Amino acid sequence: MSDQSPAKKHGDAFENLLHESRSFPPSAEFAASAVAQPSLYEEAAADGPEFWARQARNILSWEQDFTQALDWTDAPFAKWFVGGKLNAAYNALDRHVEEGRGDRVAIYFEGEPGDTRTYTYAQLTEEVKKAANAFESLGVAKGDRVAVYLPMIPEAVITMLACARIGAVHSVVFGGFSADALRSRIDDAEAKLVVTADGSYRRGKPSALKPAVDEALAKDGHTVDNVLVVRRNGEPVEWNDSLDKWWHDVVDSASAEHSPVAHDSEHPLFILYTSGTTGKPKGILHTTGGFLTQTAFTHLNTFDLHPETDVYWCTADIGWVTGHSYVAYAPLVNGATQLIYEGTPDTPHQGRWWELVEKYKVSILYTAPTAIRTCMKWGRDIPQKYNLDSIRVLGSVGEPINPEAWMWYRQVIGANGGKKEHPAPIVDTWWQTETGAHMIAPMPGVTATKPGSAQVAVPGISVDVVDEMGEPVPNGSGGFLVVKEPWPSMLRGIWGDPERFKETYWSRFDNMYFAGDGAKKDEDGDIWLLGRVDDVMNVSGHRLSTTEIESALVSHPSVAEAAVVGAADDTTGEAVVAFVILRGSAKDDDDIVTTLRNHVGKEIGPIAKPRHILVVPELPKTRSGKIMRRLLKDVAEGREAGDSSTLADNTVMQQIAASLKK
Ligand code: 6R9
Numbered sequence: 324m325s326d327q328s329p330a331k332k333h334g335d336a337f338e339n340l341l342h343e344s345r346s347f348p349p350s351a352e353f354a355a356s357a358v359a360q361p362s363l364y365e366e367a368a369a370d371g372p373e374f375w376a377r378q379a380r381n382i383l384s385w386e387q388d389f390t391q392a393l394d395w396t397d398a399p400f401a402k403w404f405v406g407g408k409l410n411a412a413y414n415a416l417d418r419h420v421e422e423g424r425g426d427r428v429a430i431y432f433e434g435e436p437g438d439t440r441t442y443t444y445a446q447l448t449e450e451v452k453k454a455a456n457a458f459e460s461l462g463v464a465k466g467d468r469v470a471v472y473l474p475m476i477p478e479a480v481i482t483m484l485a486c487a488r489i490g491a492v493h494s495v496v497f498g499g500f501s502a503d504a505l506r507s508r509i510d511d512a513e514a515k516l517v518v519t520a521d522g523s524y525r526r527g528k529p530s531a532l533k534p535a536v537d538e539a540l541a542k543d544g545h546t547v548d549n550v551l552v553v554r555r556n557g558e559p560v561e562w563n564d565s566l567d568k569w570w571h572d573v574v575d576s577a578s579a580e581h582s583p584v585a586h587d588s589e590h591p592l593f594i595l596y597t598s599g600t601t602g603k604p605k606g607i608l609h610t611t612g613g614f615l616t617q618t619a620f621t622h623l624n625t626f627d628l629h630p631e632t633d634v635y636w637c638t639a640d641i642g643w644v645t646g647h648s649y650v651a652y653a654p655l656v657n658g659a660t661q662l663i664y665e666g667t668p669d670t671p672h673q674g675r676w677w678e679l680v681e682k683y684k685v686s687i688l689y690t691a692p693t694a695i696r697t698c699m700k701w702g703r704d705i706p707q708k709y710n711l712d713s714i715r716v717l718g719s720v721g722e723p724i725n726p727e728a729w730m731w732y733r734q735v736i737g738a739n740g741g742k743k744e745h746p747a748p749i750v751d752t753w754w755q756t757e758t759g760a761h762m763i764a765p766m767p768g769v770t771a772t773k774p775g776s777a778q779v780a781v782p783g784i785s786v787d788v789v790d791e792m793g794e795p796v797p798n799g800s801g802g803f804l805v806v807k808e809p810w811p812s813m814l815r816g817i818w819g820d821p822e823r824f825k826e827t828y829w830s831r832f833d834n835m836y837f838a839g840d841g842a843k844k845d846e847d848g849d850i851w852l853l854g855r856v857d858d859v860m861n862v863s864g865h866r867l868s869t870t871e872i873e874s875a876l877v878s879h880p881s882v883a884e885a886a887v888v889g890a891a892d893d894t895t896g897e898a899v900v901a902f903v904i905l906r907g908s909a910k911d912d913d914d915i916v917t918t919l920r921n922h923v924g925k926e927i928g929p930i931a932k933p934r935h936i937l938v939v940p941e942l943p944k945t946r947s948g949k950i951m952r953r954l955l956k957d958v959a960e961g962r963e964a965g966d967s968s969t970l971a972d973n974t975v976m977q978q979i980a981a982s983l984k985k
Contacts, residue, residue: 343726343845347733348771350745357768359624359782364769367782374783375811376404379616382623382656384418385409386585389612393809399829399836400816401809403613408585411592411611412455412488415655416448417583428660431634431683432477435524435666442477444658450477450574452581454485457574461549463516465490465586468594470514470547471641472496472505472536474523475665478553478570479641482518483593483651487611490586491516494594494606497642498523499946501968502538504604508596509539511606512818513546518570520553521560526670529556537561588612594818595644597756605827606818607644607756613811614648614759615656621761621781622653625750626687626716627768634713636662636680637689643947644756645720648812649689653760668694673701677709688736689718693948695728695736700883700906703731707740714739716767719751721948723852725874729774753777753852755838757828759812762786763850775874778849784810788842788850793832801843803856806836841868860889860897867899867931869952875926876901879919881909886942886950887933890959898934900959902979905938935959939979946971958983 349357367374372392379389389407419425425445432440442450463469469486471493473479479495486493494512496505509517517540522531533552540547540563552560553570589610596604622628628635635654639645654661662683668676676698680688698706717737719729729749734740737747748767754760762784763777770778780786785808787795796802806813813836817824831837841853854870861867869887876885884904889897901919909915916936924932937958943951946969954976957964964976 343773343775345726346771346773347746347748349748349768353627353745353748354768357766358627358629359766359769361769363624363766363782371808375613375616378620378783379404379407379612379811382619383409383414383612383615389588395809398809398834399825400821401613401813402589403610403811404588404616407588407612409588409612409615410488410583410585411615411652412451412484413583414615415484415487415652416444416451419444419658420448424658427631427658429655430477430480431660431662433662433664433679433683434476435527435664435670440477447477447481447655449579450481451484451488452579453577454481454574455488455581456577457551458485458491458516459489460577461516461551461568461573463489463491465584466492466591467516468492468494468512468514470494470496470505470509470512470517472498472517472519472532473553473641474498474520474532474555475640475646475663476520476523476553476555477663478518478520480651480655480663483641483647484655487592488581488583490584490590492591492593494596495642495647496596497640497946498532499642499969499971502535504968505535506539506542506545508604508606509545509547511596512594515546515548517547517550518553519550520555521558522556524556524666526667529558531558531560533560537563540566586611589815591815593647595647595756597644605820605823608815608818609759609812610815613813615652617760617810617812618648618653619656621752621764622649622657622659624766625752625761625764625781626689626718628657628659628687630658630660633659633686633715634662634683635659635687635689636664636683636685637718638664638668638676638691638694639689639720640946644759645689645947648760668697669701673698674705674708677706677711680711680714681709684713686713686715687718688714688716689720691721691948692719692724692728693722693944693950695719695724695732696877696884699728699731700904703735703740706735711736711739712743714747717747717749719749720754722950723854723870723874724751724775725870725877726774727874727878733774748772749774751775751777753840753850757814758806758810758838759814762806762810763852773849776845776849776851780850784808786850788844789832789835793835796844798844798846798848801841801853803831804838804840804842804850804852805832806838807834860887860899862889862895862897862899862930867927871927872899872901872923872931872933875923875931876903876919878926879922881905881912881915882919884942886952886955888952888956888959890934890956892934899931900955901933901936902939902942902955902958903936904940904942910938937983939982941972941975941978943967943970943975943979944972945969
């Protein structure tokens with residue numbers, strides 16, 4: 324290939340996705356009562372940072388108003404809502420009680436074994452006040468860091484809000500991470516307090532958490548003064564008298580009186596570690612005013628939230644940014660009623676999610692494509708046993724959603740199995756730990772949605788797709804996704820490493836944030852996400868996207884799930900290797916590999932035909948549902964698979980190895 328510009332390279336590769344001609348305009352009825360109206364885009368375009376200042380004042384209660392929307396003089400270190408003071412927990416809790424919403428349900432909790440708890444706003448406020456007093460009694464003060472290693476139970480949200488209330492900075496470490504990962508995060512943030520639980524329930528069995536904390540703190544030289552332990556599953560735990568305290572001893576007896584103190588708009592709210600391509604995980608830092616403004620604004624507008632009547636359910640774990648922005652903060656700031664579910668979708672049966680939707684009359688469901696594809700694999704007859712009529716809006720996040728999964732989500736879930744004349748709109752939301760809140764997403768009620776595309780920037784956000792030189796590519800071409808203007812919920816840096824912040828995100832292009840994702844603009848200018856730039860393969864000079872080929876494979880009726888990697892090849896640079904999970908009846912088809920190779924050839928072109936297609940029983944995924952292609956690459960290149968400690972199920976790599984030996 325002579326032309327190696329990204330526009331050309333991506334242009335060759337992604338034609339398939341761009342042939343999507345289906346478009347679903349909102350129904351007149353939905354549009355008429357939608358929160359987001361078309362004028363929002365005009366206002367945002369006209370007003371710049373002042374648009375966000377207006378949102379900040381409308382959505383949040385400020386103890387002291389700010390004097391300036393944005394200070395960008397020290398770019399790329401932004402200050403939003405300069406001089407303003409507010410308390411995040413007050414905004415999420417107390418004010419709803421003061422304004423007469425105390426009896427509204429804030430959280431319906433359903434444990435995996437089926438135990439339930441309901442917290443009204445008044446009750447949740449009380450719990451958070453007690454936890455705030457308890458944390459202070461343990462010596463935690465404003466600015467101190469608190470590591471949170473908890474399952475998906477209400478105490479996770481209570482802990483995060485109690486930290487925010489006293490100005491302590493939480494660092495949630497996903498419960499699926501190992502003791503080593505926990506320790507390195509505790510050390511990096513110099514956490515004083517760890518909040519954990521004995522464990523939780525997963526797939527019908529108790530699963531332990533506390534032993535990992537014990538192991539993490541076994542070696543001296545840590546900064547932790549106290550470990551607060553929630554009793555969740557009642558399993559026996561080792562007890563370290565010098566560190567450990569039971570939550571029910573310390574929090575339950577604490578006073579329920581606690582006045583929130585207003586913190587600066589730029590006061591750190593939390594650190595959340597995310598893996599970089601190399602080196603140690605990055606502690607992404609978010610601050611208060613801007614984060615709350617953009618998360619709450621998008622939660623209202625992207626999901627068309629009507630807080631008095633909707634029941635919202637985001638299936639993300641608190642250990643990921645989605646569980647921060649769209650479980651712990653935005654829904655509560657907006658006074659919404661939400662469901663929190665502790666367990667897995669197939670315990671005790673594969674209809675558990677849909678049973679919950681029916682039981683709680685969930686109207687807004689926010690989940691990940693991997694979950695949707697898993698449900699597809701289990702079959703549509705399972706959700707169809709339940710009444711899903713309450714669902715009004717469907718959200719997707721975490722990875723590109725292939726058009727087949729999108730259509731299934733719409734018809735089977737959003738149309739209650741085809742029984743609804745106007746299926747729920749799907750909002751595919753592109754954003755990152757670093758961006759804090761939605762950046763690219765359709766607005767239901769405004770945007771005519773397209774299966775597979777996140778489409779347009781959120782009002783007030785400026786994104787583009789650029790070539791190697793940072794020049795915008797024309798419609799119909801691909802390149803790198805960038806953000807061109809600062810935004811309120813942007814990361815304020817990497818904890819303890821300002822240079823790495825500049826280097827990672829701001830050095831690739833001048834004055835633009837480099838997201839690390841490949842993207843393409845279609846003929847309408849709508850944006851299609853194509854996966855991480857590092858997931859783009861180069862085969863004989865042709866750029867091929869893992870997403871593209873996966874999408875083609877999954878469009879074949881025999882394939883339930885697919886993951887594609889580029890394996891090093893002496894002749895072609897990289898060769899396409901696909902791992903597929905077959906649907907039931909296809910497993911007996913001897914010619915399936917040939918059939919699938921030809922299918923990809925037909926869908927995308929001969930160049931995209933996988934060199935090898937390996938039929939496997941499972942794919943290695945993180946608990947947030949991202950396929951760990953790195954591990955599959957090891958298999959494809961004949962190496963011992965690398966570190967698999969962050970997999971949701973770390974037996975998957977053995978299962979794959981065993982299935983390939985047969
Ligand atoms: C929120 C979250 C960020 C990366 C991001 C991109 C991928 C997220 C997506 C999507 C296509 C979407 N991603 N949403 N890709 N369409 N709607 O997932 O944050 O865990 O930091 O991951 O996830 O590659 O760069 P995070």
